[in-house]
Amino acid sequence: MGLEAKLQQDGFITTTLDAIISWARKSSVWPMPMGISCCAIEMIAAADPKYDLARFGSEVMRFTPRQCDLMIVAGTVTYKMAQVVRRIYDQMPEPKWVIAMGACTSSGGMYRSYSVVQGIDQFLPVDVYTAGCPPRPENLINAVMTIQQKISKTKARDFQDKPIIEPVTSNN
Amino acid sequence: MEFKELVVEKLKKNFGESVKEVSDFRNDLSVTIDSNKIIDVAKFLKEDSELEFVMCKDVTAIDWATRKNRFTVVYHVYSYKNNFTLRLKSNITEDPPRIDTVSSIWPSANWYERETFDMYGITFNNHPDLRRMYMPEGFQYHPLRKEFPVLGIPGSLPLPEKI
Numbered sequence: 001m002g003l004e005a006k007l008q009q010d011g012f013i014t015t016t017l018d019a020i021i022s023w024a025r026k027s028s029v030w031p032m033p034m035g036i037s038c039c040a041i042e043m044i045a046a047a048d049p050k051y052d053l054a055r056f057g058s059e060v061m062r063f064t065p066r067q068c069d070l071m072i073v074a075g076t077v078t079y080k081m082a083q084v085v086r087r088i089y090d091q092m093p094e095p096k097w098v099i100a101m102g103a104c105t106s107s108g109g110m111y112r113s114y115s116v117v118q119g120i121d122q123f124l125p126v127d128v129y130t131a132g133c134p135p136r137p138e139n140l141i142n143a144v145m146t147i148q149q150k151i152s153k154t155k156a157r158d159f160q161d162k163p164i165i166e167p168v169t170s171n172n
Numbered sequence: 173m174e175f176k177e178l179v180v181e182k183l184k185k186n187f188g189e190s191v192k193e194v195s196d197f198r199n200d201l202s203v204t205i206d207s208n209k210i211i212d213v214a215k216f217l218k219e220d221s222e223l224e225f226v227m228c229k230d231v232t233a234i235d236w237a238t239r240k241n242r243f244t245v246v247y248h249v250y251s252y253k254n255n256f257t258l259r260l261k262s263n264i265t266e267d268p269p270r271i272d273t274v275s276s277i278w279p280s281a282n283w284y285e286r287e288t289f290d291m292y293g294i295t296f297n298n299h300p301d302l303r304r305m306y307m308p309e310g311f312q313y314h315p316l317r318k319e320f321p322v323l324g325i326p327g328s329l330p331l332p333e334k335i
Contacts, residue, residue, distance in 0.1 A: 079329035080308050086332035114315055114324025115307070123332040 018155040025069070025095075026151035027057040029144065032068035032092060034085060036075025039102040039134040043074045046137035058144050065091040070147060072140070073124070076104040077117045086123055095159040097150070099143045100126045103133045175254050176201050179223060186216055192263075202259040207245070207271050210262055214274045217249060217258070225249040225258060228278030231285055233292045237318040242266035243294060247274065247281075264294070273299040291316035 004014055035043055047053045047061060062068045065088045077085055089098070100120055103109030106129045108118035120126060127150060128143045135143075173181075176196065183191050183203060190213070193204035205213050217225040229248040236242055241263035250257050264271055273296040275282040285296045287305040293314035296302060304311065312328060313320055 079331065080306075082331055113322060114320070114329075117331065123334055125335050 018157075021156045022152050022154050025154070026148040028060075029056075029058045029070045029097070029147060029151070030060045030062050030068050031058055031144075032065050032071045032088065033061045033063070034071055034073045034075075034088065036073070036077060036081060036085075037104070039074035039105070042134045042137055043072055043101065043140060046140045051137040051141060053141060053144065056141065056144050056148065065089070066093065068092050069095065070097045070099065070144075071124075072099045072101055073105045073120055074101040074134075076109070076111055077120050078115045079117055080115075082117050082120070082123055085120070089124060095154070097127045097147050098124050099128045099130060099140075099147065100124075101130045101140060101143070102135055103131070106130070109133060175256055179203075179256075179258060182220065182223065183213070183216075187213060193261075200257075200259060202261055204261040204263065207262040207264050210245075210260075210274060211272045211277070213260065214247075214249075214277045217260075218277055223251060224253040225251045226278075227252065228274065228281045228284070229257070231274070231281050231288055233288050233294055233316075235292060235316065235318050240265070243269050243292060245271055245288070245294065249278070269294040270297055271295075272297045275299060290314070293317065 007014060033040065033043060045051060047059055053059050058070070065071075069092070071089055071092065073085060089096070098120075100106045104111060104116070105120050106126075108116050110133070112118070117123070128146045130139055130143045132139050179201065180194050180203070183205075187205065187209060190206040190209040191203060192206065193202075195202045217223055227250040229250050230246075231248075232246050234244040234246065236244065243264050243266065245262045245264060247260040247262075248257060249260060262271060269292070271294065273281070273285055275285060275296070276298070282300065283305065285299055286301070286303060288294055289296060289299075289302055290304040290306055291314055303309065307315065308329065313325060315324075
């Protein structure tokens, strides 16, 4: 009988630190609900008992960026709002991820207009884009699961040199 | 006498030549008045005991692009007493686009006039706080003017730096 089989009998498992840390991280992704317009309603629906985002450990919507890992940008981002979105993103501690929820956030959507940013990837590093106008809650949950897959591939040392809060440089 | 006729008659009696045009299209009464008289007309409409247009529902403008009087400023005022909405119009020239503020008479006009200033660049004389309403401060243009491209002017609105 090998050591691993023996340990399992006694209620222990063997694993790597990277595996256990990324497992812990992906199972409690706390979102920052950046609900700017109608996509926010579907984001709220995703958190309610019917769709139950809690099954994936992401039900804890934090309204302070300092306690979040994931920013869900849900809605049309105008140029004026872009400064605010970026400032909130800057205040989130590393490691952090971004979901661009819906057509407006991903590409400007139907607002081909002077006031709307044509895709938030012009100023934020987006991890997952979600299609739909607005996306169904299932679609958002799928995006969260995609983030989880992405996190499960990370290693603890990937983030060790990142600063906790980057200085905000904005002209507003 | 119908209330509509009363409004027109009273305005014509008190302001004579300053009442330029009266139209009654689909039961909506519009009165065009001289832009210099806007304060007097507004005060009269609000304070006259039979009219009592105490509420200003909207202030906006129209850009006619090629007309000599390029802009029309439009006011919608309402009388609770008579359950009646009156549309006031005033034509102004492009250079410079100016009209007196009515925010001293109807306080609700304060923000409507800021919005109109933001979108059309019309200056409201003596306005207490004429800042932009929607666009960021420091923006150079007025988006609802006809010469402004729908897609905007590249680089006119700052974005945060890309990470």
